[in-house]
Amino acid sequence: MDQHQVLIFRGGDESGAAPGKGDIVGRVLVLNAGSSSVKYQIRSGAERLASGTVERIGEPGSPAADHEAALGIVAGELAERDLGFDSPELTAIGHRVVHGGTVFTEPTPITDEVVRGIEALIPLAPLHNPANLACIEVTRRLRPDLPQVAVFDTAFHATIPPAASTYAIDRETAVRLGIRRYGFHGTSHAYVSRKAALLAAGSPANVIVLHLGNGASASAVSAGRCVDTSMGMTPLEGLVMGTRSGDLDPEVIFHLSRREGLSIDEIDRLLNRRSGMLGLCGDNDMRAVQERVADGDPDAELALSVYCHRLRKYIGAYYAVLGAVDVIAFTGGVGENSAPVRERALTGLSALGIAVDPVRNGRGESLISPDGALVKVAVIPTDEEFEIAEQTLGVVERTNLE
Numbered sequence: 096m097d098q099h100q101v102l103i104f105r106g107g108d109e110s111g112a113a114p115g116k117g118d119i120v121g122r123v124l125v126l127n128a129g130s131s132s133v134k135y136q137i138r139s140g141a142e143r144l145a146s147g148t149v150e151r152i153g154e155p156g157s158p159a160a161d162h163e164a165a166l167g168i169v170a171g172e173l174a175e176r177d178l179g180f181d182s183p184e185l186t187a188i189g190h191r192v193v194h195g196g197t198v199f200t201e202p203t204p205i206t207d208e209v210v211r212g213i214e215a216l217i218p219l220a221p222l223h224n225p226a227n228l229a230c231i232e233v234t235r236r237l238r239p240d241l242p243q244v245a246v247f248d249t250a251f252h253a254t255i256p257p258a259a260s261t262y263a264i265d266r267e268t269a270v271r272l273g274i275r276r277y278g279f280h281g282t283s284h285a286y287v288s289r290k291a292a293l294l295a296a297g298s299p300a301n302v303i304v305l306h307l308g309n310g311a312s313a314s315a316v317s318a319g320r321c322v323d324t325s326m327g328m329t330p331l332e333g334l335v336m337g338t339r340s341g342d343l344d345p346e347v348i349f350h351l352s353r354r355e356g357l358s359i360d361e362i363d364r365l366l367n368r369r370s371g372m373l374g375l376c377g378d379n380d381m382r383a384v385q386e387r388v389a390d391g392d393p394d395a396e397l398a399l400s401v402y403c404h405r406l407r408k409y410i411g412a413y414y415a416v417l418g419a420v421d422v423i424a425f426t427g428g429v430g431e432n433s434a435p436v437r438e439r440a441l442t443g444l445s446a447l448g449i450a451v452d453p454v455r456n457g458r459g460e461s462l463i464s465p466d467g468a469l470v471k472v473a474v475i476p477t478d479e480e481f482e483i484a485e486q487t488l489g490v491v492e493r494t495n496l497e
């Protein structure tokens with residue numbers, strides 16, 4: 096057996112019987128690097144042994160100047176609990192990688208060649224893939240003995256049909272440059288849509304997932320397969336986000352260049368980092384926006400109304416894409432916690448069988464639609480790290496069986 100063939104067994108059944116064929120348990124370190132944060136978990140089967148986040152990387156006052164420094168903090172926090180990167184109990188490391196392009200549509204064991212492939216995709220995800228690579232570089236250096244697996248945000252969306260993934264531009268140029276819809280937050284859409292489908296009366300279930308965090312995206316999922324999603328070639332398209340504009344007329348970019356003399360890089364930063372809720376009202380934290388709305392602040396009110404209008408538009412669009420909807424699931428920091436966003440986004444949709452019970456919504460219950468509603472509306476906390484750990488163990492198990 097070579098050093099990557101670590102036999103591990105997951106779970107066992109609820110009765111406590113010994114793990115059977117196909118059940119693996121393993122202790123997995125999961126690193127989920129976003130553009131400005133690193134989230135981590137140590138999972139042992141269904142159990143979460145440790146978790147945490149280093150936020151605001153690179154911002155003034157942050158404990159971490161870059162992702163490598165953030166990893167140093169993660170390593171320190173884990174070592175204090177005897178769960179450090181050097182822990183002999185670790186059996187695998189799972190990494191979130193945001194952009195897999197058309198090359199990586201499955202969780203993939205990390206090799207030098209895979210690292211080069213992820214590097215080649217940096218132009219399509221300049222804020223994200225370098226952060227993921229920084230994590231991979233550090234853990235490969237520290238733990239060359241462990242299997243490491245890349246789990247791609249884009250992979251869950253690989254099933255989107257060409258009608259939804261193709262942009263209506265010159266075909267030859269688009270194909271040559273890989274210009275198409277890829278979609279992101281795939282581990283979250285996969286995890287939440289699977290849980291949502293369990294609430295549906297019939298199967299196969301049609302589900303709309305609204306992942307509303309700092310980045311935000313919607314997806315339409317039918318019988319477990321993603322059929323459309325709001326993010327595009329990059330994580331800029333679609334919903335209004337904390338600092339990203341989401342959809343806008345591409346002519347706005349030419350106008351900013353011609354009229355304001357902004358460079359392409361300046362426009363890129365403007366749309367990715369100084370737009371969205373931040374650009375509209377000066378706050379990208381939804382809690383702050385809501386407090387200002389409650390105080391009657393007109394800028395915050397406009398920002399919240401633009402945010403919720405865009406959401407409602409995507410819900411309507413995905414209703415039409417799916418033809419019928421069983422469950423609408425809210426997730427992510429905003430989706431899980433903001434009753435006002437959920438209520439506003441779904442107001443006026445009763446003709447589609449969509450309604451929200453104000454008491455259930457206010458309490459953030461897991462089902463917030465009224466009893467008997469045609470469409471169930473659910474609040475489902477996401478767990479990208481769980482999904483990454485599961486997919487990582489799945490790869491390790493398959494590798495062991497080969």
Ligand SMILES: Nc1ncnc2c1ncn2[C@@H]1O[C@H](COP(=O)(O)OP(=O)(O)O)[C@@H](O)[C@H]1O
Binds near residue numbers: 380432
């Ligand atoms: N109680 C709350 N009410 C409204 N918004 C909240 C609440 N708690 C967190 N949020 C919002 O969730 C967002 C962050 O979501 P999260 O999913 O943690 O982000 P990330 O995309 O970094 O993973 C922030 O805009 C924050 O304001």
Ligand SMILES: CC(=O)OP(=O)(O)O
Binds near residue numbers: 128309311
């Ligand atoms: C892809 C993406 O937007 O990720 P995040 O929300 O973590 O920034």
Ligand SMILES: [Mg+2]
Binds near residue numbers: 308309310
């Ligand atoms: Mg996130």
